[in-house]
Amino acid sequence: MTLSEPTKTRRANNPNPAGTAPPSGKAAKVGVMLVNLGTPDGTDFKPMWRYLREFLSDPRVIELNRLIWYPILYGPVLTFRPSKSGANYARIWNRERNESPLHTFTRSQSEKLAASLHDLPNVTVDWAMRYGNPSTGSVARKLVERGCDRILTFPLYPQYSATTTATANDQLFRALMKMRRSPAVRTVPPYYDEPVYIDALAASVTRHLASLDFEPERILASYHGIPKPYSDKGDPYRRHCLETTRLLREKLGWSEEKLMTTFQSRFGAQEWLQPYTDKTVEKLAHEGVKRIAVINPGFSSDCIETLDEIEREVRDEFLAAGGEKFSHIPCLNDSAEGMGVIEALARRELSGWV
Structure with a gap:
């Protein structure tokens, strides 16, 4: 197949588009993606409505038949719950950063993990949310665009449940299904007894x-x-x-x-x-x-x-x-003990890749 001139130009300007292998001669990178449950973008009605709709539409979370559940969800639940949940979030909101504490802590965990893995130059660390932003799909694409042909996804749930770990992994693979050349993937297993x-x-x-x-x-x-x-x-x-x-x-x-x-x-x-x-x-x-x-x-x-x-x-x-x-x-958060857990498990699961 002969490439058209516009296609040749695009590839010349972007030698490593999303879903393709890294340029020849360059060491492949490994992405580590921390994934947590999710958080609304704000405490007002609209961002709370968007977040709750995404969360409560997940069939892993609500297993009721859609014909039964959706009239309830789009009726009383999404009519009244956004205001109530928004008031709860407002009490704990990180007003300095205009974000939820979960957003703040997960970002910090990602930044601290990246610093602790400084001896692994081909590893890049990022973070995502299953519901809300930054979305799992957007972060997966970003890692691939950075040249990562392997991704270690780290669902931050110590105990496995289909409502948490499984749906986080589902979302990642949904994103990979849209890539022409998707990266190899590993997922950190539950660590409830580590x-x-x-x-x-x-x-x-x-x-x-x-x-x-x-x-x-x-x-x-x-x-x-x-x-x-x-x-x-x-x-x-x-x-x-x-x-x-x-x-x-x-x-x-x-x-x-x-x-x-x-x-x-x-x-x-x-x-x-x-x-x-x-x-x-x-x-x-x-x-x-x-x-x-x-x-x-x-x-x-x-x-x-x-x-x-x-x-x-x-x-x-x-x-x-x-x-x-x-x-x-308090939870372990980004404390020294908490980061010790995340680093130890990430290093173990990266074995053989770095």
Whole structure:
């Protein structure tokens, strides 16, 4: 096939267009893409509506038949929920950067990982969101345009669920399907039981508790819930969460009574994984427990579910039920322990590529 002159000119001006191999003679690059759940672009109605529509339209998240779910979604849910969710986001919004804390932390994690991998000159690090911006597809294309013919995608979910890890991977492969020559891909597996992760959680918990002016009688490991039918159909998420708690309990030398597993953030009328976090804190308070702390081992970064739901809603519920002292233990975020986990797993999965 003979190239037309305009085509020849375009290729001359752009020797490495998206979806093609890097120029001959140049070392191939490996892209590392951190992927988190997502965040709205703002707290007003329109950006919240766009974000919730994308999130709640995902069949991995809502498994109801579209004919049943869409009238509910485009009716009451997207009519009323954007305003309510926007008000919640407004309370935790990073106003200096005009973005959500999840956006801030994920960017920082990417920047710090890039700095820690400075000894690997052919590795380039970026970050994306499954829902919202920067989108997974746009970042995948950018990495390919930079000459990456291999991508290590790192879903920042310690415990696997089809509602998180699987849909993040789905979105990446949807983007690759549009490329004439797509890169080779690896994905970091769930790390719910990795020693480096458990050690980081234990160090974070120990440091935080040492800073308090009280000793919690109970500590809740609160994970984002999923509908119980998803678990019944084989999603391993509940098992992964319980194993994380067990290993953390073992590392800290605590009893089952001291460190409990609960599940939060349920949505809709169907049953979700139990015990529920909000009901548990109320029950503990009614039983005479006065001092508790809550950690969120299923979140790699603090976000709306930890900074508003736990720090505000669950705190208020515990105190209203008779509790006296409450503390939220921050997620690993971009702390030294958190970055140690991300770097260790990234280096392991890059083995053989760099």
